[in-house]
Structures are given as structure tokens and as C-alpha cells.
Amino acid sequence: MAAGHEKSWLILIILMTCNCQHAAADILHPSRYTDLYFPRFVYTATVYGDHDVMSPIAQVIAVSRGNVTVTYGIRHIACGEDGDETTVAADSGVFSINPQDGRVYTSVNNPRCVGKGLSNITWMITIAASSDHFYDTALLEVEVKPDQTFNCDPKDICFGPTELIFSVEEESAPSVLFVFPPGYAANSCPHTRATYGISQGNENGDFAVDRQSSALVTTRRLDRDTTDSYPVTIVCRLHHRARGRKTESISTAAAHVAVTDVNDNQPSLLPIVNRQNVVHIADRHKGSHILPSPVELWDPDLAPNPHEVNHYHVAIETEISDFVETQLDIEEQAGPTGVPGTRLKTYLLLKKTVPYMMKGEYPIRITWKDTSADAVQNTDFETLNFTIVIDPIQLQFQNRTYKAVVDKRATKFTRKIITV
DSSP: OOOHHHHHHHHHHHHHHHHHHHHHHHOGGGGGOOOEEESSSSSEEEEEEEEEESHHHHHHEOOEOOOOOOEEEEEEEEEETEEEEEOOOSSSEEEEOOOTEEEEESSSSSSOOTOOSSEEEEEEEEEEEEEEEEOOEEEEEEEEOOOOOOOOOHHHHHHOOOOOOEEEEOOOOOOEEOOOOOOHHHHHHHEEEEEEHHHSSSSTTTEEETTTOOOEEEEEOOOOTTTTTEEEEEEEEEEEEEEEEEEEEEEEEEEEEEEEOOOOOOOOOOOOOOOEEEEEESSSSSBBBBBSSEEEESSSSSSSSSOGGGEEEEEEETTTTTTTEEEEEEEEEEHHHHHHHHEEEEEEEEOOOOOOOOOOEEEEEEEEOHHHHHHHHSSSSEEEEEEEEOOEEEEEETTTTTEEEOOOOOOOOOEEHHHH
């Protein structure tokens, strides 16, 4: 029996030892160790005489280490000027603090020091932060200034010195063009906030202003070949609130969004009525024109330099390549939509004189391609196919003078587009 009691005590001692060790571990666990403090000893705030009592004048937050609940409160209030200080009861209601987030409010529009009637005074508010085991205080100095009237210039507040000129690359993904600083109104005019929008020039919804960030953005990919610039009007609304009254002021500014060119098109032949595929040569001499008029092409993209014809490559495929050459002229010109592009004129000339007895039909294919380094398209070519007919010149004897009779049939041709 005694042996049984000894075993029982032994078990009890072991259990007690284990419980004590576990309790000691809990006390030393980092999550149970914490402190509470304000990062600064003194905080400052400014209140104008027309302050909106619904808006906080400051927020004083303490730092806590660990999982603790912090409660804020006002411990002491004093007011005065030039060392003349008066104590005010902490529960007087002149100032209050949210116990959960540390936001400080005033209950009157123009908090004046009791019995002094001073217009420019400073309030000293002692704020305490406390938890179950920790406590710290900080001083909030509140300077009261006379009424602030709404005499701010909306133009300066809304837009500042920034020129509203932006550019975006065509066919680029929707992006942010500019962010209007929301702090303009807050820093320049108390109790004022600004909202932005677009009032004109956005009929197709190509642009928008984000209400949260005040960012001017594009809403879709823009095509410069259709529209190369967008004049839009930005409207700014200033909302001012003081002493329970709300006023609004509106200001506008002209913005210009330019769409920069991307070389993403190939030149194409301009249409010609009744174009045929047979051309009869009317003159066989070197330098003469094979075609009665130049072949004209249109490229919606802008050439890097309108005076540099090397931007385009013109190839001729024919059996009589020794006799045929091209001359290319390009110029910047407004297209069908009014957007500037490149107009190409190709002249087909005789490189040397054709022998008088040469005759026959010779197929010709002319191919145009944009060979610039920034060209996006690499496979599409614009091609023109037609046939040159060379007839021998007929000579007639009239009054001892030789006169050449030239075939003057129509010199027209057809257009064909192929992909190689």
C-alpha cells in the first residue's frame, strides 16, 4: 500500500513540473511580450476658423508591438498665446478623439480660448494611448487661424503649370497619359477637393478620367491612319465645403493628344477608271515615257524623309529590262481622311532607244515594297501587271520627206495585288 502511495506522489510531481515549464514558456513567447509608444513627442495641426466640424483636424497613432488593443483618449487641454495659458477641461467637448483610430475632431467652427476671444491661438492637447498593460502620451499642438475664404484660382489649383500636350503610339495598348495631382486643391485651398472629367472631344469614348486616381487614360488602340490628333477639353470641378455650405467652381483646359506613326502599311495603287492591260509605245527614244501618266500609289504611313526615295523599292520584271527603267517621286500629302500620308508617283521610262525594227509583246510586272527598317509588314506587295506592245514604225514618202506614222491606240493598264 505504501508503495502505491509513493507511485502516486511521483506521478503528481512530474505533472506539476511539466505544467510549470509550460507556463514559463508562455511568458517568454514573443507574442506575449509587447510595448506601446508614440513615434513623436509633439504633433502639429492647423485649423481655420471656417473648418468643417465633420472633418478631422489630425490623426495621432501610436505604435504597438504585439497583438494588443489600443485605446485613445484626451488627458489634458490648454489654450493660450505668448505664454498666457488657460486650462480647459478634457471633457469640455471643444475637442474629441476617436478611441479606435486616433482621429481628432473639433466641435466648433472657430475654437477660441475661454474668456480671451483671441483670433490666433494655439491649443495644447495631451493625447494618451493605452492598452491593458502599457501607456504613453503625446502632445498635439493645434494652431487656429482666421476664416479662410474661397478665393483660390481654380485654373491654378486644377491644372497647375503643366501643359496638357500628350502623345501616344498608334495601335498601342490602352495606357495612362497623365495623372492630375489630387493634392493641388488640398494644398492650395483648405476644405477643397477636385474632380476631373472630359467635356468635349471624346464623342467616341477614346479617353477617360479615372475617378479614383484622376488619371487621363486611353480606352482603346488608336489608329493614326484614321485620326492623328485629338483635341479634348478637360473639365475640373472644385468642391468647397465650409460651415455647412457647399460651393462649386468649374475650370476647363484644352488638351491635345497626338498619335505617333507606326510604319504598319504597304503602299497601294490609287484607282484609275477604265484601266487596261495593254500599252502601245508611241515614242521609241531614250528618256521618253512609256506610260501616258505616272502610276500613283498611296501609303497611309509617313515616309521618314519625303525627299529620300530609298524608303521604297520598285522592282521590274520583263524580258526587255535593258530598255525599261522607273523614276519614283514621293511627297507628303493629306489622304482621304485628311491625315497626312505619303503619295508615290512612278514614271516608266525608256532607258535607251528601241531599235526601229524591234517589235512584239512584252509582259511587265512592277512591284512596290516599303523597305524601311521600321516596316511592320514584310509579306504584302503591291504589284501592277501589263503588256507593252512594240510595233514597227511605218515610213511613207511624202514630198521627199520621211514622216513617221505612230500607232496612237489607248495606253491604259490594269492593277493586280499579289502576296509573295
